[in-house]
Every structure is written in structure tokens, then in C-alpha cells.
Amino acid sequence: MSRPGDWLARRNGNQRLALVALLLGAGALAIGDVDSGGRVTLDTRELAAIVEGELDHVTPEELADWIVAGRADYRLIDLRAADEFDRYRIPGAERVAIPDLLDAGLSRDERIVLYSEEGIHAAQAWMLLKAHRFPAVYILLGGLAGWQEHVLYPVEPVADAPIAERAAFARAAEIARHFGGGPRAATTAGAALAPALPTPEPPRIAAPVAPPAGARPAAKRKREGC
Amino acid sequence: MSSPTDTAHGGTPRAPAPYMNPYLAGIGLGLVLLASYLAMGRGLGASGAFSSACAVVVGAVAPAHAAGNSFWQDYLQAGVGHPLKEWLVFEVLGVLAGGFLSGVIARRVRSVVEKGPRISTGGRFALALVGGALMGIGAKLARGCTSGQALSGGAVLSAGSWAFMLMVFAGAYGAAWFLRRQWR
Amino acid sequence: MNLPLFKFGAFGDEASLLVAFLIGIGFGFFLEQAGFGSARKLTGQFYFQDMAVFRVMFTAIVTALLGLFYLGWAGVVDLSMVYVSNTYLVPQIVGGLLLGVGFTIGGYCPGTSVVALATGKLDALVFVAGIFLGILAIGMAWPGLEGFASSTDLGRLTLPEVLHLPFGAVVFLVVLMALGGFWGAGALERRFADRDPADRGEEPS
Numbered sequence: 001m002s003r004p005g006d007w008l009a010r011r012n013g014n015q016r017l018a019l020v021a022l023l024l025g026a027g028a029l030a031i032g033d034v035d036s037g038g039r040v041t042l043d044t045r046e047l048a049a050i051v052e053g054e055l056d057h058v059t060p061e062e063l064a065d066w067i068v069a070g071r072a073d074y075r076l077i078d079l080r081a082a083d084e085f086d087r088y089r090i091p092g093a094e095r096v097a098i099p100d101l102l103d104a105g106l107s108r109d110e111r112i113v114l115y116s117e118e119g120i121h122a123a124q125a126w127m128l129l130k131a132h133r134f135p136a137v138y139i140l141l142g143g144l145a146g147w148q149e150h151v152l153y154p155v156e157p158v159a160d161a162p163i164a165e166r167a168a169f170a171r172a173a174e175i176a177r178h179f180g181g182g183p184r185a186a187t188t189a190g191a192a193l194a195p196a197l198p199t200p201e202p203p204r205i206a207a208p209v210a211p212p213a214g215a216r217p218a219a220k221r222k223r224e225g226c
Numbered sequence: 227m228s229s230p231t232d233t234a235h236g237g238t239p240r241a242p243a244p245y246m247n248p249y250l251a252g253i254g255l256g257l258v259l260l261a262s263y264l265a266m267g268r269g270l271g272a273s274g275a276f277s278s279a280c281a282v283v284v285g286a287v288a289p290a291h292a293a294g295n296s297f298w299q300d301y302l303q304a305g306v307g308h309p310l311k312e313w314l315v316f317e318v319l320g321v322l323a324g325g326f327l328s329g330v331i332a333r334r335v336r337s338v339v340e341k342g343p344r345i346s347t348g349g350r351f352a353l354a355l356v357g358g359a360l361m362g363i364g365a366k367l368a369r370g371c372t373s374g375q376a377l378s379g380g381a382v383l384s385a386g387s388w389a390f391m392l393m394v395f396a397g398a399y400g401a402a403w404f405l406r407r408q409w410r
Numbered sequence: 411m412n413l414p415l416f417k418f419g420a421f422g423d424e425a426s427l428l429v430a431f432l433i434g435i436g437f438g439f440f441l442e443q444a445g446f447g448s449a450r451k452l453t454g455q456f457y458f459q460d461m462a463v464f465r466v467m468f469t470a471i472v473t474a475l476l477g478l479f480y481l482g483w484a485g486v487v488d489l490s491m492v493y494v495s496n497t498y499l500v501p502q503i504v505g506g507l508l509l510g511v512g513f514t515i516g517g518y519c520p521g522t523s524v525v526a527l528a529t530g531k532l533d534a535l536v537f538v539a540g541i542f543l544g545i546l547a548i549g550m551a552w553p554g555l556e557g558f559a560s561s562t563d564l565g566r567l568t569l570p571e572v573l574h575l576p577f578g579a580v581v582f583l584v585v586l587m588a589l590g591g592f593w594g595a596g597a598l599e600r601r602f603a604d605r606d607p608a609d610r611g612e613e614p615s
Contacts, residue, residue: 013247014247014592017249017253018589021472021476021588021589022585022586024480024585025472025476025581025582025584025585025586026582028479028577028578028581028582029578029579029581029582030578031479031483031578032577032578032579033576033577033578034479034483034489034577034578102490107417108417108418108419108491109416109417109419109422133412133418133488135418135419223274223301223312224267224268224495225271225274225369225370225495226271226272226273226274226277226365226369226371226373226374226375245443245444245445245451245462246440246443246444248444248462248465248469249465249466249469251440251466251469252444252465252466252467252468252469252470252472253469253470253473254436254440255437255440255444255469255473256469256470256471256473256474256477257436257474257477258433258436258437258440259437259470259473259474260474260477260478261433261436262433263414263474263478263492264413264414264415264481265413265414265415265416265429266415266416266426266429266433267414267416267417267493268414268492268493270433270437270521271521272519272520272521272524273520273541273545276520276538276541276542276545277545277549280542280545280549281549284546284549295549295550295552295553296553296556297548297549297552297556306424306426311427313426313427313430314430315430316427316428316430316431317430317431317433317434317437318434318524319431319434320430320431320432320433320434320435320436320437320438321434321435321438321441321521321524321528322434322438322524322525322527322528323431323434323435323438323528324434324436324437324438324439324440324441324442324525324528325438325447325524325526325527325528325529326529327435328438328439328440328441328525329442329447329528332443334442334447334529335528335529335530336529336530337532338530338531339531339532340448340449340450340517340526340531340533341533342450350533351533353516354449354516354517354518354533354534354536354540355536355543356512356515356516356540357512357513357516357518357537357540358512358516358518358523358536358537358538358539358540358541358543358544359512359540359543359544359547360508360511360512360515360516360540360544361508361509361512361513361516361518361519361520361537361540361541361544362520362541362542362543362544362545362546362547363505363512363544363545363547363548364504364506364507364508364509364510364511364512364544365505365509365541365544365545366505366545366548366549366559367501367502367505367548367555367558367559368498368501368502368505368506368509369495369496369498369501369502369505370495371509371519371520372467372513372519372520372521372522373437373519373520373521374495375495375502375506376467377467377470377471378495379494379495380467380471380475381470381474381475382475382478382492382493382494383494383568383569383570383577383580383584384494384495384497384567384568385497385499385564385568385571386495386496386497386498386499386502386564387495387497387502388569389497389499389502389503389506390502390503390505390506390509391506392506393502393503393504393505393506393507393509393510394507394509394510394513395510396507396510397506397507397509397510397513397514398455398456398510398511398513399456399510399514400511401456401510401511401514401515402453402456402457402514405514405515406457408453408517409450409453
């Protein structure tokens with residue numbers, strides 16, 4: 001009865017497919033743009049739980065251990081300005097400015113450790129990557145200042161400190177020397193101010209250790225084209 | 227995929243099945259390409275697998291040359307632990323298997339030299355060799371072939387892929403006049 | 411759902427190789443079903459005898475494009491994570507021309523030659539050997555060619571950016587172009603059909 005129905009019934013398979021394509025194409029024209037990347041969604045409760053549980057931190061000591069052990073299963077991102085980066089950087093770090101973060105070739109299947117001078121930029125970058133659904137993003141606790149304070153120039157415990165604390169310090173001092181720093185003595189008014197950062201090229205790790213079994217090999221080129 | 231000869235029984239070999247309706251084959255191909263984008267975030271390809279294989283051979287035969295050459299290194303450093311454990315290599319092995327599967331189903335697997343009546347087998351082989359070499363050169367200059375650039379890049383609206391696609395048709399039609407006797 | 415799966419870490423590198431094999435099977439199957447294991451069928455395109463190459467290729471592009479567009483719109487797939495190869499305009503124009511000439515001379519392209527090989531075409535075997543020679547030549551000449559091959563690097567450039575049009579508008583244009591092309595392909599085939607009756611006999615359909 002209905003004339004459009006009759007018309008449709010007379011079309012062959014190919015013509016019906018063409019009609020479907022035309023309708024979908026017209027729908028696309030009506031929709032216009034598809035947001036790709038710019039606008040994001042956040043699961044605020046999940047993020048709050050991560051922040052609350054402090055699951056998003058890597059302490060400077062942990063990071064130092066990773067570097068000394070030669071682990072290659074993470075990427076260390078320095079968010080500071082280029083001149084600061086040139087003056088000093090944590091060994092293995094690569095510099096990425098926050099606006100370039102999403103185009104820096106970071107992959108969602110790798111562990112990403114962020115640091116800035118003290119931590120504000122790292123926290124902002126953490127939020128940005130989390131919003132783009134990067135699952136494994138961590139902040140270096142205390143930023144570069146924390147690295148300086150705890151790894152490069154650990155404070156020697158007072159003379160009557162327990163044995164365990166002194167033993168831990170011996171190791172910390174060893175690691176500090178690896179990275180070109182060294183221990184500093186405690187004073188009555190707390191720790192002395194940390195000395196300036198080592199200069200100018202970051203010192204090489206004295207004894208690079210073979211990566212532990214199970215660690216991924218150093219990042220290889222990932223091809224996606226022909 | 228049914229033809230009148232499908233129903234023939236007995237000892238006589240059955241004729242190959244007709245080809246699929248091109249639009250249905252195109253939809254099938256498009257869905258495979260879409261699946262690749264949804265699963266991997268990358269499209270299909272072919273020439274990259276040839277390059278990986280070539281790079282491995284060069285790396286074995288002339289390691290010093292390969293070590294100082296960024297083209298070979300690009301392929302030799304790819305792959306999951308080994309340059310041949312590379313995505314495109316496994317995809318092309320799949321193409322070999324899928325093509326064979328379809329050929330068996332449609333009774334089209336047959337050892338044959340496909341050529342026109344006026345050309346010798348040697349002549350056809352010479353043209354195939356020259357055409358293949360041009361294809362290899364063109365695909366590497368353009369960073370992809372008809373699969374990786376025209377089809378996969380076309381579907382994600384890459385500007386370079388569309389320029390490439392137009393040029394492939396331009397080159398092919400331009401050469402066709404000179405080769406019009408090849409298939410007649 | 412978080413798509414593309416691999417980029418969200420749904421499976422690892424090793425498993426991705428299995429995915430590659432399975433996707434390749436689908437790719438090879440439909441290429442062969444379309445008749446692309448035959449050089450005669452493929453090159454029929456360039457003599458206006460059989461426009462299957464154009465039909466299959468543009469139907470596939472439109473299908474995948476519409477799929478990506480609507481799934482991206484629905485928020486199912488993150489389109490920013492879909493790989494778009496960089497544009498190197500001049501090398502791609504030159505490479506495309508060479509590849510097109512090679513297509514007509516040799517009768518295949520790399521992907522279809524694999525399918526032809528799988529169905530027993532010996533000329534495809536020679537063609538594959540030719541591809542290897544071509545790649546070998548390019549690789550050895552690479553130090554001299556690299557400058558040209560990396561020239562006019564326009565980065566990740568897409569047609570909506572070039573045309574200053576919304577993504578959906580370009581999708582619509584591609585659909586219109588494809589449908590217009592399909593209509594024109596039929597007209598061309600009818601016009602050129604009488605030019606070479608010998609070719610028509612090979613058409614199994």
C-alpha cells in the first residue's frame with residue numbers, strides 16, 4: 001500500500017546497501033564532530049580512593065632502588081623546564097612538558113613515574129593522564145626536592161640511634177654516592193640544608209646491575225605502520 | 227556462494243565457485259579492518275612484513291651493513307624479542323592461511339601461471355618481477371602499500387594516504403595503456 | 411568499554427601476535443573471496459573491464475570509517491589512540507605513482523600477492539621475489555634516500571583538518587564519493603565491455 005514500501009521492495013540488495021550507507025553518512029553529517037581526546041571523563045570516586053589510599057606514590061628511595069637494579073619496566077618523566085632539566089635530572093628521566101604529555105608516545109601498558117620540582121605539576125599531570133585512562137601513573141613523592149633530601153643527601157642518624165637505623169643509613173649513603181651525592185651530618189636543629197644538586201651532567205650509576213629476571217627488556221621500537 | 231555446478235556429484239571436478247559480490251566482500255574486509263582498529267588500534271598491512279623478513283636476511287648475511295643502516299635497524303629493532311615476532315609478520319601469515327582457506331572452500335587452489343594468451347610464461351614472470359620490485363620501492367618510499375596506506379590510512383582519513391591512493395590509481399591507469407596487450 | 415583493547419592493556423605483546431594471525435585470516439579470506447588472488451581480475455580495474463578493486467576497496471573504507479565514526483561518537487573507542495600514519499606528502503605521491511605502475515605491470519599488490527600465492531599462482535611467487543628485490547634496493551640505497559623519504563613531513567594530518575570540515579561532514583563526502591563511484595564504475599564497465607570480448611569469458615559470475 002505505502003509507496004515508500006513498494007519503492008524499497010523494488011530495490012535490489014546492492015541498492016539497499018547503498019541506501020544504508022547514505023543514511024549513515026547523512027547521520028554522520030548531522031552529528032558533525034566526534035570528540036577524540038580533548039574532552040575526557042573522570043571516575044571521581046575511583047580517583048579519590050587512589051589518592052586516599054596513597055596508591056599513586058613512589059618514594060624516592062624506591063625509585064633509587066629501581067634505578068640501581070637497572071629496572072626497565074617504567075618510564076620516568078621530568079615535567080620541569082628544559083634548562084632545569086639540562087642542569088640536573090634523575091638518571092633515566094625524559095623531559096616532557098605538560099601540554100605535550102598526551103603526544104609524548106606514552107603507552108597505557110607501561111608504568112609511568114612523574115616528577116616535578118616539588119610535586120604540584122606532577123599531581124596535575126597525574127590527574128591529566130588518569131583522566132585519559134592511563135592505568136599505571138605514579139608521582140615521585142616530594143618531587144625532585146624529595147629526591148635530593150632522601151636519596152642524594154640522606155641525613156646521618158644521631159650516634160645513639162638503633163643498629164637497624166644505622167645499617168639502613170649505610171646503604172642509603174652508598175646509594176647516595178652512586179648518584180653523586182653523599183650523606184650529611186645531623187645537627188641539633190634537625191638536618192642541615194641539603195647542598196646544591198650535583199652538577200652538571202647527572203653522574204652515571206657506578207655499578208649498573210643486570211635487570212632482574214622477569215623485567216621487560218629495554219623499550220624497543222614499536223612499529224605501527226608498514 | 228552457490229553455483230549451478232555445486233550440485234554436480236560424482237567424479238567430475240567441480241568448477242570454482244563464483245567470486246563474492248564485491249560489496250559484500252568489501253563489507254567483510256571493512257569489518258576485519260574495523261576489528262583490527264578496535265582490538266589493536268592499528269590497521270592492516272602487508273609490505274612491512276616483507277621488510278621485516280628482508281631485514282632479517284640482510285642482518286644475517288651482511289651484519290656490518292645492517293648495523294650502520296637505519297632502514298634495516300628500524301625493522302631489526304622491532305618485534306617481541308625477535309624481529310620476526312612482529313605484528314605484521316603474523317598478520318601476513320594469517321593472510322596466507324585465510325587466502326588458502328577461502329581458495330579451498332571456493333575450489334580455486336590450483337598451481338598455475340596466470341597470464342594472457344599472447345605472452346610467454348617467461349615474459350609473464352619478467353613482468354611480475356619488475357612489477358614486484360617497483361611495488362617494493364614505491365611501498366617503502368610511501369611508508370606503506372595498498373593495504374597499509376590506501377585501505378587502512380584511507381579509513382582513518384589520513385591526508386597522505388588519500389594522496390597516495392589517488393596516485394596509485396593515476397600510476398596504474400597511466401601504465402595500463404602501455405601494457406594493454408598483457409592480458410589479451 | 412575501553413577500545414582499542416591493546417592500547418588499554420587488555421592483552422600483551424605475545425597475545426597481540428595471535429590477534430594479528432586471526433585478523434590476517436579474515437583479511438586473506440575476504441581478499442580471496444573478492445577474487446583478488448587473480449592478477450587478471452585485479453588488473454581488469456585498469457582497463458575498465460572489472461571495477462572490483464574500486465568497489466571492494468571503497469566499500470571496505472566506508473564500512474570501517476562508518477564503524478569508527480559511530481563507535482567514536484558513542485564513546486566506545488578512543489579515536490585519539492587509533493594509529494594514523496604520518497603524512498610525508500611528496501614521497502607518498504612519488505611512491506604511490508611507482509606502486510601504481512608496478513600494480514599494472516606485475517598484476518598484484520603486496521597483500522593480494524600473498525593471497526595469490528596461497529591459491530597456487532606461480533606468477534605471484536615471482537612477484538613476491540620482486541618485492542624483496544625492491545625492498546633490498548631501497549634498504550641499501552637508504553642513506554642516500556632518507557632525506558627525500560622524510561621530506562614534507564606534515565605529521566598526523568587528516569582530511570577533516572585539511573578541508574576544515576567536521577569529521578562527520580568528511581564521512582558523508584566519502585560515502586557520497588563511494589556511491590557515485592560505484593554508479594560510475596557500472597557505467598564504465600558497460601561502456602568498455604564490448605571492447606574486449608575475450609576478457610569477459612574469464613568472469614566466473
